[in-house]
Amino acid sequence: MKKRSLLIIDDDQHFLMALGDHFGMSGMEIYKATTGKEGLQICKKKLMDVVILDQKLPDVDGDSICKDILSYNDKSKIIFCTAYPSFESAERALNAGAYWYVSKPVDLRELTFAIKKSLRELELEKGLEDLSYAREKEFEELELIGSSGLKRELDRLIELAAGTDSPVLITGETGTGKTYVARLIHKKSGRKGPFVTINCAALPENLIEEELFGHKKGAFTGAVKDKRGLFEVADEGTLLLDEIGDMPLLLQSKLLSVIDEKKIRRLGDVVYRPTGARIIAATNVDIEGRAAANAFRKDLYYRLNVLRIHLPSLRERKEDIPEVADYFLKEMSKGKPFRIPEEELKGLMDYSWEGNLRELRNVIERAMIISDGLVVRPSRILNISARSKEVSLPSVAPPEPVGQTIKLKDLEKRYILNVLHANGGNVSKTARDLGLSLSTLKRRLNSYKAQTG
Structure with a gap:
């Protein structure tokens, strides 16, 4: 693992030696300078992770060279150190780009804490950079494959969707690439914020609401601090609501309000916050049928269906x-x-x-x-x-003798297994034909196997 570098700029030789020995023993690579000019020469040759900078140096005031240090490495964490603490000096140092401020005589525990926090901050920044780079590379490589007429029409609709901020509804069977297309729309739209996704069928109603809207500290037991929801996280970006057809009706009403008013309210809060998240919804169910059966809000369906992209099956x-x-x-x-x-x-x-x-x-x-x-x-x-x-495949029970009463659950089992056999054992198609979710059908089939086993 790469050693972290620490530069100490101070004209006190004893101070230099003591800190150099202490932090050198912790595994850091130590550099020392007694003047501002000497310190800047070191920064020019070597990127410094942390710089302990004295205010009163023989040639300059420490706060006057903060910007020069950061010009060589804008990620350097400068810990400003002075024997003349005051609000004005602290303000000058922080405005110049210092990360932390300590006063002399230095409390070694406080300085150690400041350095550890600086290094932790560097790790987090590096992690975010890596994540951002990975996402950029991922989005660079996004492109639809194929040359059929259906694919060309899909390209046209994606370009159309990318040029507007209106909601988009993506429909299609499982595995047709709905999330992929949503990512492609986000990439082509040039929106500055992140691409964020949530599966509306994967979480219970209370958790989906908290994930989407966030909460205020004290809103419920365990809410020990404020939390941003995904509408805030996706600000100026894109929020994909996957499996929108399974969103609870109560949340559908709140989502409609967000689309219309462009603002959200965290759980337990009274303040409304604006959101610039662009909404894309995706589903593999017959959402028109659900709206007609009042299982999905018609007004929300109309609001989402501003631009419809249906993905053809393979x-x-x-x-x-x-x-x-x-x-x-x-x-x-x-x-x-x-x-x-x-x-x-x-x-x-x-x-x-x-x-x-x-x-x-x-x-x-x-x-x-x-x-x-x-x-x-x-x-x-x-x-x-x-x-x-x-x-x-579980075996189908033989027909019951005429006139014998059949239990409802046995009739259901026989019907499910007959449809399964008619579909050649294709569980996905059987689930669609029966109007069941794939997970529900699999649970029932497993229970049938257990009964016969």
């Missing part, structure tokens, strides 16, 4: 499958020349891809892992998947 744009498969292959190959034979690509185009892009990526990744060499054959995985579905 089955609807089969001509794009070879390009998409090649993209996934290159993405995961780590520079190795893996390839998919032509006959294998034709097989991929004939497959149903109920899980869409997510399933295709998974199949290619698994096929790469089990490949003997650089030739990847996804058909092996598809055959394995088909066989595993066949053997894992």
